[in-house]
Amino acid sequence: MIRAKPTTCIFLFFALLVGTCSAYGYDQDSRPCEEDACFVEIHSDAPRCWMSGNNQNIAYMSPMDGGSHRIPNACRRSNIFGGDGYLVAYPSIGGVVLIKNPSAVDLQHLRLPNTHDTERSPDQDDGLATRMVQLGAHWWPNWDLYFRHSSRVDGGIFYDYHFPLTSTSPSRRQAALRHQYEDKVCRSWLPHAPDLWGVKMRYALTMDDKSEMIKDLGGTFYASIDEIPGRAKTVGEAVGLFEPFKQRLSNMEDDSYRNRFCTIDEGEDEDNDKGTANEKPFKQRWGIGSLFNELR
Template identity: 75%
Template sequence: MNRAKPTTCIFLLFALLAGISSAYEYDDDLRPCEEDKCFVAIHSDVPRCWIQGDNQNIDYMKPMDGGFHRIPNACRRSNIFGGDGYLVAYPSTGGVVLLRNPLAVDLQYLGLPNTHDTARSPEEDDDLATRMVQLGAQWWPNWDLYLRHSSRVHDGIFYDYHFPSKVDVAFPTTGGAWVANFTRDALRYRYEDKVCQSWLPHAPDLWGVKMRYALTMNDKSNMMKDLGGTFHASVDEVPGLAKTVHEAISLFEPFKERLNNMDDDGYRGRFCANDEDEDKDTANEKPEKPRWGIGSLFNELR
């Protein structure tokens, strides 16, 4: 049996170390995010962040399931046709207001084209952000918090009321608003049980299909009515729906601790565990589940 010579092993070791160190070096096409004026600031806890082409990339080395994500180019208002489907505004208050895969009728309502992506005009961010939250868009403090947790939800990790729900809004020309509120958790089928049921329903099977074909806000309103949406005579009567960016920031406040708790593997296993299998001390650590309805999550759990 042939054995590698000591000099060969030493050479391979140095080559490996050199490869590891070079992975953290940047060249002209792989630059640290903070050096590009077109991109927004990244949260300081992100271990690696770099720009490659038109994309801002972040790589979470911890927590272990944080993963790798790509942030939309902040020089563009949207990347619906050439990216992951986000419409974004960066208000002067800080943070990011986003809509994922907005409907054509929503783009029309916001005064944006539904045929191509548009460049971002920073001076329009505050006004657009305000109109977006009125359509159900949500404010997040930074991209890395949103992407890390939304990817877990997408992968099937049960978040329930720890992650903001999906809010759809339509404004008919006759006045008022139609509103629907759905869980973002994936359908769990065989794994659903009485303890871990979502506090909100999933969107009806036809929801995405019908909404996609709405040409006007009246179309969208009628479809929401047919599929179980709730009508409010005044937008001011809609609980949990922001009218301003400041209200959207306030609505996000209770989620800060809940999302932080979901980084704890032990907590994730406890919050939907069966009370009968727990001692009293452990059960007391679980947050109270909100009552059913759009207002419960935002207004009751503070």
């Protein structure tokens, strides 16, 4: 057995120390999050957090082998034109309500400008959050949980009904994986939006247009938001709707569970399946036809 010389070990230790320190240093265009009022609380094991432009950047060590993500500037409602495309509301109940890449029609329905990003108005966040969940946005307990899992979905890991999908952009994350998993072990359980969804929604000028297009694509029409299954009318209801996803997302942090959920046999003993991925939630609609006139 070959033994390393003491001097070699010391050299390697200092090299590692220097590399670690430089890895978590800040360049001239960045600043620590603690020095900026526009950052949110970090829930991950994050050794480094810095502000750069309109984003809060986080490099974290755990869970799920660590990673990095960018949280939108908490002093702004949106970073659609100057960031990653998020519309955000921070309700007084806590957590965050978000929509990724809302359409111009969605913004107008939410009483927001569709030509520029807007600053956050704390006294109006509850009203905006309510209108967002009624439009189909989801509530999340914190940014960290959202980004940890959304980055994995975007990277090709099959989540299906373990990850909430907003009806403002149905199947946005899973659509690219649809054909990859059809007729294979990881069969998609959630329905997918038609191929023309993106094209149709791009040319909708009003909510009336959007409603007619959704109906033409096979969407279900509801005369009132009260009739829509699984749709929150308040932020409190949105918090309740997220509850089942806490365990599902936690399960997906376990690679063995994730592999098993893709390969599990539908005919296995029900007692073994209780509480696992085969205990499917209420089947969510991919689109809606309601105009929500009462919400305008």
